[in-house]
Amino acid sequence: MSVLSRRLCFGFLLFVHATIAVALSEPQEARYQAWINQLRCLVCQNQTIADSNAPLAADLREQVRSQIEAGRSDDEIRSYVTARYGDFVLYNPPLKSSTGMLWIAPFVLLVLALGFVLRRLLRRSSSS
C-alpha cells in the first residue's frame, strides 16, 4: 500500500470513529440508561437528561456515555456531575445534613398522622 492510500485509510478510520459513536456493550448500555434517567436537566428542571432535548442535556448524556465507555465507576460519575452541578442534579440525592429534611420529613409526618389516628381510635373504643 502506498503512503498516500495508507494515510487516506487512516483518515477514513478516524472519520468513522469520530462520527459513529461506538456501540456500548449490553451492561454498559444498561448503566448508561440508568444514569441518564436519574440525572436532572438543569435547563428544564422537571425532566431527566434522558427526556430533555436541551443542548446541555445532550452534552451531559455524551459525558456519561464516554465516561462509561472509559470504564469509570458509578462513584466517579456521581462525583463528576455533583462537583459541577451539586446534589440538585441527582434525582436520588444522598442523605446528608443539607438534604436531611427532604428525607426525614415524610417519616415524621407519617408518625404524626399515625399517632393522631391511633389516639382517635383508642378514644372511640374507650367511650363506646
Place this chain on the structure above:
Amino acid sequence: MKLWHLLPLAAVLGLMVLLGLGLQLDPRVVPSPLIGKPMPDFSLPTLEGRPALLSAHDLRGRPLLVNFWASWCAGCKVEHPFLMELSRSVEIVGFNYKDAPSAAKDWLAQGGNPYRVSALDALGQAGLDWGVYGVPETFVLDSGGVIVYKQIGPMTPEAWQTIKGLLQ
C-alpha cells in the same frame, strides 16, 4: 375548647408560611458547588487570536469577572450595556459559549466589547466544567483564582452591589 385543638390550625398556618417563603425562591437559581473552590482548569483558543490560547493560569493574580455569553443569548443582550459600564472599573473575561466566532465578532462590533479577551468554548466543554447551565452566567474570581460568587442570569446593578463587597 382546649388549647390542643388549635394545633391543626397552627400546623396549617406554619405550613402556609413555609410555602409562602418557598414561593419567593427562584427555582432556576441552583447554588453552585464551585463557590469557594479554585476555577476549573481550561485551555481554549481566543476570539481575538491574541493570545492564541487562554488558560486558568492567565486569570490569576487579580480579581476579575468571568462572563459566559453567546450572540444567540437573549439575557446577554440585556446585561450587555451594564457590562460595558462595569468594564471601566473591573476586568471582564468572556467565555463565548457554543457560538460561531463570526457571529460573536459581529455581536461585539455592534454593541461594543466589554471583554479583555474572549475564550472560545465552541463545544461547551468549559461550560460543563464550570457548571454552566444557562447563559449568561458570571463568576467572580478573587486574585487567587478562587470562585467567590456566581451570578445566574443577567448581571444587574443590585447583584453588583453584593459583588463589589466581595471583591474588596
